[in-house]
Amino acid sequence: MGDASGDRLIRLDMSNQTAIVEPYPEAWKLLGGRALSARILLEECDPSCDPLGPDNILVLAPGVISGTSAPTSGRISVGGKSPLTGGIKEANAGGNPGQDLMKLGYRVVIAKGKPADPERRYAVDITADEVKVIPADEHKGKWNYTLISDLVKTYSKTASFISVGPAGEMQLSGASVACTDADKHRRPARHAGRGGLGAVMGSKGLKYLSVDPNKRAVRKPADGKAFNALSKKYTKEYIAGPGQEPFPKWGTSAIVTEANNLYTFPHKNRVEGRSPDVETLDGMRIVESFEERGGGMHNCMTGCIVKCSNIVHDADGNYKTSALEFETLTLLGSNCGIASWEDVADLDRLCDEIGLDTIETGAAVAVYMDSGGMEFGDASGAKRLLKEIAEGTDLGRAIGNGADAIGRRQKHPRVATLKGQALPAWDPRPLKAAGVTYCTSPMGADHTAGLVVDPGQAQEDIAQASQESQILNTAIDASGFCQFLMLNLEEIGQFYSYFLGESVTREQIADIAWQCMQDEWEFNRRAGFGPKDDEMPECMKQDAIGPAKFVWDVPSDVVAAAYKRFEARDELFTQRPS
């Protein structure tokens, strides 16, 4: 076995601000990321607990392969009971904290409790020799970029950071958890956005964690020769194949036109599937800006070969934000009727600063606009609104608590949420299998849980397509690999086998993912979820889009079929993420 045999875990009790390091259980050897988070939450967290109370658990779990030399493998999962959905939640992010934790042999951080004084702030310093909770009151209320800019002055150059902004401190349901980039600026630009897990971190008084691997090398596989050969082979094939495609070259924002063509570029609170502003929101405008303004594409984590993250500069050539993604351009742009990618870049920076999920926040702003609170397309008003979130005004808090919260405040019925979480850009009306994922995934409406971009699918195929995509994406989110590396289950099994020095088959990888989903469904069942929580919102059934008049019209028994495991076919093991 490789150096995994000395692995440890960190337990934080934020009620008394203590940290304990324990050996990592052998039983969890094959679990990482989302699968590890699900197992811990099912075993150790009362599903009926208050998400913002002391009994909720915040899990920070890198994937099994994180910290190794495998390409694009350093993602970290953030888990807990979501204040947004009321169910189990996992959101993951790039950056370097995941692989830095793993280089130190820390497979997971498990935080329980909360300080008696909610006004106090704490940090956790993690090194090879010590894990300690320290006071951090001087950082209270800081926006993410200011916080990290202050921290890099005092911490080692090798440290990475996990933090929350004011939204997390205010425990708003749309709050994200930020991780720092790989580059020298260590910007807090990688966010575990969905489900309000920043609020869970904030509820525990945690402002940030620092992880300093110092000069620790990457984790050693049990079969280093085979592992490195596989990494090299896959890297070569990726660069010659999927890495040649426009998406890795230009980032996710370049898919705007394709999404618009397929009627899945929602406009004005999703009443239309296409936007008249597609040209000015197209990510190619961002790519074109690189030549004159600087910026460009970069890797968010050490060892990434995808490099899909853009760095966006303003007209004066100064850094503005990173990464400006397709989902953000859709929810904070088209869906709010905002036509300029530069305005969306400003909004994206504000979300990263305040610590907010851009999808939930964009959906909430659009609901507010649709309710008459503000004109669609009012970019200045939207920026003002986001600043109100940081200021903690009544309106700002409602926006920061997500689409459902602002819908209730405005008494506005058109709110596209499922399990309390806003639908992402990929629209379930043309993309039925993606809709089945939104209905059945324990994560709620989350495209990263199992996206299928295929409006032409026959109804009899969509439940299986959704389930297979959910299994694949769950497996990837447990491994630490980025979905954009486009590994299949077979290849993930090979990486596991060579790292651990024992055979891990593609069937085992699928079983681990399925067990993870079952753990999560069980958590949600104990939290009180039932069939009514799988219902697509009325607006998706009534507001038709496109000449084909797409509505959500998938019968509930077809949706429910995704809960029963289909017999595995070869496509399950060889398909790559959409």
Added chain:
Amino acid sequence: MPVVEVPSRYRIPTQGEGQIEVDARTVRECITAVEARYPGFEELIVDAKGGLHRFVRLFVNGDELARDALDTPVASDDKVAILAAAAGG
């Protein structure tokens, strides 16, 4: 006649048809001929300037067509396949 093979993703305008025979002499004419029968198809493949959308790739008898070669001639037994290259985001 040449056959245009339409991937599932682009079959909404073609009403589910995946194999469409067309009377055409070039690849571009193949696309135009499908559009004539199934309005709404061409805009999925070709942009406003007449070039291929950046996420679309075309293959003639299995060989990928250069992005600026839409006017390549096709023979009566040729197959023009369309690949939707990427999603995600």
